[in-house]
Every structure is written in C-alpha cells, then in structure tokens.
Amino acid sequence: MVSSRLASIPESTTMKISAMAKKLKAAGLDVIDMGLGEPDFDTPRNICEAAIKSLRRGNTHYVPANGIPELRTAIAEKLYDENGIEVSPDDVAVTPGAKMAIFVALQALLNEGEECVLIGPSWVSYEPCVNFAGGRVRWAPVNDEFMPSDLAGAITEKTRLILVNSPSNPTGAVFGRRVLEEVRDLAVDHDLFVISDEIYEKIIYEGVHFSIGAFPGMEDRTVTVNGFSKCYAMTGWRLGYVVAPPEIMRWVGRILSHSVSHAVTFVQWAGVEALRGPQDETGSMVAEFRARRDLLISGLRDIGIKCTLPGGAFYVFPDVSEYGGGDEFSSKLLSDVMVAVTPGSAFGPDGSDHVRISYATSQERLKEALDRMAGVLG
Ligand code: PMP
Numbered sequence: 001m002v003s004s005r006l007a008s009i010p011e012s013t014t015m016k017i018s019a020m021a022k023k024l025k026a027a028g029l030d031v032i033d034m035g036l037g038e039p040d041f042d043t044p045r046n047i048c049e050a051a052i053k054s055l056r057r058g059n060t061h062y063v064p065a066n067g068i069p070e071l072r073t074a075i076a077e078k079l080y081d082e083n084g085i086e087v088s089p090d091d092v093a094v095t096p097g098a099k100m101a102i103f104v105a106l107q108a109l110l111n112e113g114e115e116c117v118l119i120g121p122s123w124v125s126y127e128p129c130v131n132f133a134g135g136r137v138r139w140a141p142v143n144d145e146f147m148p149s150d151l152a153g154a155i156t157e158k159t160r161l162i163l164v165n166s167p168s169n170p171t172g173a174v175f176g177r178r179v180l181e182e183v184r185d186l187a188v189d190h191d192l193f194v195i196s197d198e199i200y201e202k203i204i205y206e207g208v209h210f211s212i213g214a215f216p217g218m219e220d221r222t223v224t225v226n227g228f229s230k231c232y233a234m235t236g237w238r239l240g241y242v243v244a245p246p247e248i249m250r251w252v253g254r255i256l257s258h259s260v261s262h263a264v265t266f267v268q269w270a271g272v273e274a275l276r277g278p279q280d281e282t283g284s285m286v287a288e289f290r291a292r293r294d295l296l297i298s299g300l301r302d303i304g305i306k307c308t309l310p311g312g313a314f315y316v317f318p319d320v321s322e323y324g325g326g327d328e329f330s331s332k333l334l335s336d337v338m339v340a341v342t343p344g345s346a347f348g349p350d351g352s353d354h355v356r357i358s359y360a361t362s363q364e365r366l367k368e369a370l371d372r373m374a375g376v377l378g
C-alpha cells in the first residue's frame with residue numbers, strides 16, 4: 001500500500017509515549033508524564049500579546065516563503081550578538097518549528113545513499129528525516145560522558161554531513177570548544193557540511209554554548225538550526241529557523257514554497273517579540289530547570305541508578321542496564337507505577353541501556369515520581 005521509501009520510517013517514540021500518557025490521564029489515571037520534551041511553563045505574556053495584536057492588525061495573509069523580513073532581521077541580529085555568526089536576513093529562513101528546519105536542510109543537502117553522522121544517542125527525528133531525504137545514518141560512538149570517542153572512524157567516502165546537537169537531546173551533554181573544533185577539522189578535511197541544532201542553547205547549567213557556525217572555516221559549510229519551542233516555551237506555536245549558505249538557502253526556499261508555504265504569519269510576529277522583548281522569563285525557566293535537575297539526579301542516585309550529570313537541556317539519560325535495559329525499565333514504570341519515561345532505544349543503538357527522563361514537570365511531581373520509582377525498584 002505504502003511507498004517503499006516510507007516503509008522503514010518508524011513512528012516518533014516521544015510523540016507516541018506522550019499520546020499514551022495523555023490517554024491514560026484522560027481515563028482518570030494519575031500518570032506522571034516524564035516522556036515528552038516539552039516545557040511545562042506558559043509562553044511569556046508579552047509574546048502572546050504580540051500575536052494577538054498582530055491578529056488585530058490583520059496579519060492573517062500569505063507572506064514570503066522564507067518568512068517576514070522583520071523576523072529574519074531579528075534572527076540575523078540575534079545570531080550576530082549571541083552566537084557570533086555574521087549573516088544577512090537573506091541567509092535566514094523561518095520554518096514551522098525547528099523540526100521542519102532540519103527536514104528541509106536534509107532534503108537540500110543529501111543525495112540518495114549519502115551518509116549523515118550522528119554522535120551517540122541522538123534525538124528521535126534525525127534518522128527518519130535523513131531517511132526521508134534518501135540518506136543513511138552512521139553512528140559515531142560516545143564515551144561515558146556522551147562525548148564523541150571516535151568521530152573520525154564514522155567518516156566514509158559517502159559521508160556528506162555531521163549533525164551536532166549541543167546541549168543534546170537526549171543526553172543533556174554540552175560540547176565544549178575542543179569537541180566542536182574536532183568536528184570542524186573533520187568537516188574541513190573531508191569537505192563535509194555540519195548541521196548544528198542549537199534549540200537548547202540557552203538551557204545550560206555547566207559550560208558555555210558555542211556555535212560551530214562562528215568558527216573560522218565553517219562559514220560556508222554550516223547549517224544552523226534553532227527554534228522558539230524550548231527557550232520561550234512555544235512548542236505549540238510551531239516556529240523555528242534555518243541559516244545556511246546562499247546556495248543551500250535557494251533550495252530551502254523552494255522546498256518551503258512548495259510544501260508548507262511558510263510559518264503562520266501572526267506567529268512570526270510573536271517571534272519578533274520573543275527575540276526583541278525582555279528575556280528574563282527564559283532566565284527564570286532555566287533556574288527552575290536547574291533546581292529540578294539537581295533534585296532528580298540526587299533522587300535517582302539515592303535509588304542506586306547510575307546517572308551522568310547533564311550540563312544542559314531538560315533530560316537525564318541514566319544507565320538502567322541493571323534493571324533489564326531501557327525498554328523493560330520504561331514499560332515496568334508505566335505499567336506498575338504510572339510514570340512515563342522514554343526508552344533509550346528510541347535515540348539509536350547506543351541508547352538501549354538507558355532511559356530518557358524529562359524534567360519538564362514540577363518539583364512536586366518529580367518528588368512523587370522518585371517515590372514511586374523507589375517503591376518499584378528499591
Ligand atoms: N531538535 C531537538 C533536539 C529537539 O529536541 C526538538 C524538540 N521537538 C526539535 C529539534 C524540534 O523542535 P520544534 O519543531 O518544536 O521547534
């Protein structure tokens with residue numbers, strides 16, 4: 001029935017688990033959902049007001065496929081000020097969510113059979129997006145701290161690009177300058193592109209965020225992806241962007257114009273406010289995430305679960321091999337104590353000993369989840 005191109009594409013496990021948890025909740029069960037990576041905070045008020053004002057002004061019509069100039073200008077300025085990336089607004093395309101930004105970037109870059117290197121456990125949608133574009137994933141191994149341990153070994157003559165995601169979903173690892181310089185050197189030596197997914201850039205507790213697109217030698221071979229979902233709690237608004245060299249950008253524009261047309265017009269105006277308005281709410285969210293991370297890590301360690309301290313994002317990725325591995329652990333938690341977490345196997349072959357626990361939930365619920373876990377595992 002379905003095309004052979006699609007036959008190997010799995011459902012998104014994160015979305016599936018979230019739907020399952022919602023269904024159980026709707027049936028009246030007290031599920032604690034730590035499966036989905038979605039901030040539990042409301043979108044800041046000034047951003048909502050900007051969207052409402054925009055609607056009232058009548059911003060309800062088609063706009064250019066790559067986005068309104070006001071937002072592309074705000075993004076280019078942000079990239080210069082915060083990331084050290086110097087681009088013009090024409091090098092930026094606004095997309096309905098960062099997921100679409102990754103999708104179009106891979107469509108533009110990959111030829112049939114070419115390879116994309118993913119570093120260790122990686123976000124659920126990368127491999128399907130590579131496969132949609134006709135490419136294949138090659139996994140580069142990581143060490144106990146989730147840093148690449150043999151990136152060079154993953155490069156073959158078919159490699160077209162390396163995808164980096166720091167802070168990482170699902171591990172929370174933050175790549176320092178040295179790691180990114182290694183990526184840069186390999187990209188330059190082997191003439192590769194790098195896609196840098198920086199959607200968690202501001203949710204960082206240890207270390208500093210570096211944008212590889214700002215490194216000398218990377219100007220013409222980096223595609224930077226970012227979005228508003230995580231740092232501004234705007235998941236449902238569907239707003240992201242992609243920045244790429246002009247040659248790639250031409251094709252990104254064509255793909256958008258023939259598929260989604262563009263991101264929702266009044267949502268783009270809300271994006272202008274997110275970037276240009278006060279930033280203090282992002283700071284408070286990050287402070288709260290840090291407190292939750294500390295609470296969760298110490299609670300898991302008290303139970304006896306091995307856990308690396310994540311430097312960013314809002315996930316912990318503990319090793320649960322002593323409990324039968326990630327698949328068994330997550331189904332036991334859900335069926336026995338109604339705690340939803342994501343099995344690490346969703347994030348690639350190196351993830352199967354792990355589970356991803358999202359701490360985008362209140363401290364009170366985290367404590368309750370830890371009590372439930374201790375009860376079933378202790
Ligand atoms: N990249 C990563 C690493 C993510 O965790 C997410 C979360 N869904 C996305 C991209 C896509 O975000 P969105 O499409 O909501 O902007």
Ligand code: GLU
Binds near residue numbers: 035036037124125
């Ligand atoms: N990025 C989030 C997660 O990993 C949202 C769900 C998704 O888009 O996969 O859970």
